Amino acid sequence: MSIELGQPGDYHVHLRDGDMMNLVTPTIPTGGVSVCYVMPNLNPPIVTPKHALAYKAELQALSPTTTFLMSMYLSPSITPEMVFEAAKSGVSGIKCYPAGVTTNSEHGVSSYEAFYPVFSAMEEAGLVLNLHGECPCTAANADYITVLNAEEEFLPTLKDLHSRFPKLRIILEHCTTAAAVQAVRECGPTVVGTITAHHLYLIVDNWGGNALHFCKPVAKWPHDRRALIDAATSGDAKFFLGTDSAPHPLKNKRKAMGAAAGVFTQSHAIPYVAQVFEAEGKLDTLKAFVTDNGRKFYNWNQELSQSNKQVRLIRKANSIPASFGEGDEAVIPFKAGESLNWSIEWY
Amino acid sequence: MSIELGQPGDYHVHLRDGDMMNLVTPTIPTGGVSVCYVMPNLNPPIVTPKHALAYKAELQALSPTTTFLMSMYLSPSITPEMVFEAAKSGVSGIKCYPAGVTTNSEHGVSSYEAFYPVFSAMEEAGLVLNLHGECPCTAANADYITVLNAEEEFLPTLKDLHSRFPKLRIILEHCTTAAAVQAVRECGPTVVGTITAHHLYLIVDNWGGNALHFCKPVAKWPHDRRALIDAATSGDAKFFLGTDSAPHPLKNKRKAMGAAAGVFTQSHAIPYVAQVFEAEGKLDTLKAFVTDNGRKFYNWNQELSQSNKQVRLIRKANSIPASFGEGDEAVIPFKAGESLNWSIEWY
Numbered sequence: 001m002s003i004e005l006g007q008p009g010d011y012h013v014h015l016r017d018g019d020m021m022n023l024v025t026p027t028i029p030t031g032g033v034s035v036c037y038v039m040p041n042l043n044p045p046i047v048t049p050k051h052a053l054a055y056k057a058e059l060q061a062l063s064p065t066t067t068f069l070m071s072m073y074l075s076p077s078i079t080p081e082m083v084f085e086a087a088k089s090g091v092s093g094i095k096c097y098p099a100g101v102t103t104n105s106e107h108g109v110s111s112y113e114a115f116y117p118v119f120s121a122m123e124e125a126g127l128v129l130n131l132h133g134e135c136p137c138t139a140a141n142a143d144y145i146t147v148l149n150a151e152e153e154f155l156p157t158l159k160d161l162h163s164r165f166p167k168l169r170i171i172l173e174h175c176t177t178a179a180a181v182q183a184v185r186e187c188g189p190t191v192v193g194t195i196t197a198h199h200l201y202l203i204v205d206n207w208g209g210n211a212l213h214f215c216k217p218v219a220k221w222p223h224d225r226r227a228l229i230d231a232a233t234s235g236d237a238k239f240f241l242g243t244d245s246a247p248h249p250l251k252n253k254r255k256a257m258g259a260a261a262g263v264f265t266q267s268h269a270i271p272y273v274a275q276v277f278e279a280e281g282k283l284d285t286l287k288a289f290v291t292d293n294g295r296k297f298y299n300w301n302q303e304l305s306q307s308n309k310q311v312r313l314i315r316k317a318n319s320i321p322a323s324f325g326e327g328d329e330a331v332i333p334f335k336a337g338e339s340l341n342w343s344i345e346w347y
Numbered sequence: 348m349s350i351e352l353g354q355p356g357d358y359h360v361h362l363r364d365g366d367m368m369n370l371v372t373p374t375i376p377t378g379g380v381s382v383c384y385v386m387p388n389l390n391p392p393i394v395t396p397k398h399a400l401a402y403k404a405e406l407q408a409l410s411p412t413t414t415f416l417m418s419m420y421l422s423p424s425i426t427p428e429m430v431f432e433a434a435k436s437g438v439s440g441i442k443c444y445p446a447g448v449t450t451n452s453e454h455g456v457s458s459y460e461a462f463y464p465v466f467s468a469m470e471e472a473g474l475v476l477n478l479h480g481e482c483p484c485t486a487a488n489a490d491y492i493t494v495l496n497a498e499e500e501f502l503p504t505l506k507d508l509h510s511r512f513p514k515l516r517i518i519l520e521h522c523t524t525a526a527a528v529q530a531v532r533e534c535g536p537t538v539v540g541t542i543t544a545h546h547l548y549l550i551v552d553n554w555g556g557n558a559l560h561f562c563k564p565v566a567k568w569p570h571d572r573r574a575l576i577d578a579a580t581s582g583d584a585k586f587f588l589g590t591d592s593a594p595h596p597l598k599n600k601r602k603a604m605g606a607a608a609g610v611f612t613q614s615h616a617i618p619y620v621a622q623v624f625e626a627e628g629k630l631d632t633l634k635a636f637v638t639d640n641g642r643k644f645y646n647w648n649q650e651l652s653q654s655n656k657q658v659r660l661i662r663k664a665n666s667i668p669a670s671f672g673e674g675d676e677a678v679i680p681f682k683a684g685e686s687l688n689w690s691i692e693w694y
Contacts, residue, residue, distance in 0.1 A: 143569045209606035222490045253603040259556035
């Protein structure tokens with residue numbers, strides 16, 4: 001049994017830099033992904049088109065057949081003029097991190113109003129706004145905001161931005177709650193949501209004491225996971241894959257305090273997802289979720305592809321290795337040592 | 348400034364066995380605790396009065412001035428006859444672990460009905476029933492029960508047991524939710540709750556990626572923490588200290604998957620609590636919470652004490668060490684490296 005998937009996309013990936021970039025970038029094709037939307041949260045973050053393009057060249061050298069869509073990190077240094085310049089240079093979007101909610105987000109946003117001129121320019125230039133949709137916990141709201149409701153509490157901000165900039169294409173990245181799915185559905189067609197592979201599997205019980213399952217936003221309740229699976233398998237063009245694959249060296253996961261947040265799924269991205277769709281009896285909507293919906297939203301054409309290669313899923317055991325790399329620097333993939341039902345074939 | 352506390356009690360402690368027992372038992376007096384109610388979840392668990400008394404002798408040798416109250420582990424091997432024998436031998440209570448919810452609970456209880464004859468004998472013999480109040484997650488309820496609602500979902504079982512055995516003294520151990528506090532208040536005077544030191548500090552945000560703050564039951568929402576602080580500082584005789592201090596070697600905390608659950612607070616038990624009461628402006632109710640309420644519930648008289656020594660809190664900086672023991676076997680105390688406002692003086 002096999003399934004033709006065309007050129008699947010992963011619209012939220014962390015490829016890091018240096019040794020980690022060298023380790024994980026070559027696993028993109030292994031995971032069945034043809035198009036990657038690359039996150040800009042390096043240290044320092046990517047805030048200029050020049051930096052984005054230089055980074056793209058590095059990635060391209062490591063995975064020549066992958067199509068890399070680049071982003072910049074929303075920061076006070078970005079002007080409307082830079083937005084137009086970015087669009088001209090081929091940058092696809094700008095990622096907005098609320099200050100302090102995830103890896104390298106200390107340069108992030110505390111208030112959105114200052115960025116309205118930038119959003120307006122993005123709307124005109126056709127750049128996508130990628131929102132990390134969590135309300136940051138501050139001294140003022142610490143008696144109410146937690147990792148469990150930070151996403152739901154952000155949704156009014158999503159709706160407010162959408163109503164102010166109705167033509168701005170907005171992605172609520174890595175939706176983790178039924179409330180987020182509902183909010184995305186309630187907005188117009190310019191607002192969509194990405195869903196990761198691991199949030200189709202995990203709930204709150206899975207990350208306590210298990211740093212490898214700890215990510216931001218955290219996995220939530222069983223009914224939230226159900227809503228994510230239903231949205232992903234629905235075929236609805238508003239939802240598509242963005243794995244938020246986030247590699248960290250084992251030394252930063254194996255910590256009694258302050259273990260890094262992030263799940264590494266790049267190496268088996270499409271097979272992880274296919275496994276869930278198969279269990280749901282929804283393999284017929286897999287291509288919509290992993291290939292078609294994202295491509296349409298990003299207005300990405302196959303002619304812009306780095307390669308003509310297509311992906312076919314074969315129903316054949318696919319073992320997930322214990323690690324990529326070795327020792328303290330190793331990256332442990334999600335479900336390390338387990339076996340998935342689907343393997344990747346490029347043709 | 349100083350506060351006379353008499354002989355404070357900690358009515359829920361894990362002292363382990365072997366090297367770990369040798370390491371942590373001597374820290375009981377350092378933490379300002381005179382009376383300890385000792386948990387029976389050794390491996391194998393304590394299910395006979397003989398084992399309980401042999402364990403007590405080991406502990407007594409390590410901390411000669413501490414009064415140890417002993418418990419047994421509720422298991423199918425415990426008969427009503429053994430309950431009466433246990434009471435005669437000086438065992439104070441029986442701890443009930445639902446199967447599979449915490450450290451060494453694989454011998455625990457799946458259904459309570461089979462134990463009604465034992466509960467009836469305990470009621471008659473005056474033994475305390477210590478409940479780990481969490482509804483275990485099973486295949487049947489996996490779409491609903493999580494670490495977040497497992498305690499609340501257990502509360503109907505608490506009320507049911509209380510109505511069947513109204514004279515049985517029941518402790519809902521380590522309450523972590525506003526709902527648990529409310530349920531304890533709604534029951535008659537034979538039902539009380541213990542509250543740990545660390546649940547006066549922690550919420551759900553604190554344990555993701557921080558194995559040292561990961562325990563069962565997990566810390567919950569800010570409003571739950573508020574309810575615990577309010578109950579503890581209220582002076583209400585239904586609530587008293589049971590730290591659930593649970594040492595684990597660092598090697599079992601520093602794991603990327605399967606880090607052990609438990610927070611070690613034995614060494615600074617009373618100062619941790621005093622710090623919170625001071626911040627609340629409630630130092631006047633501290634003695635009720637740490638000394639009087641527990642002693643009354645356990646019908647424990649100072650004449651039965653191992654020692655006449657009393658505890659005085661002095662307002663003087665008390666540094667928490669980075670660890671007890673060294674290397675992989677070290678135990679890291681809660682708030683390691685921080686300083687508390689209160690020090691212990693025995694007189």
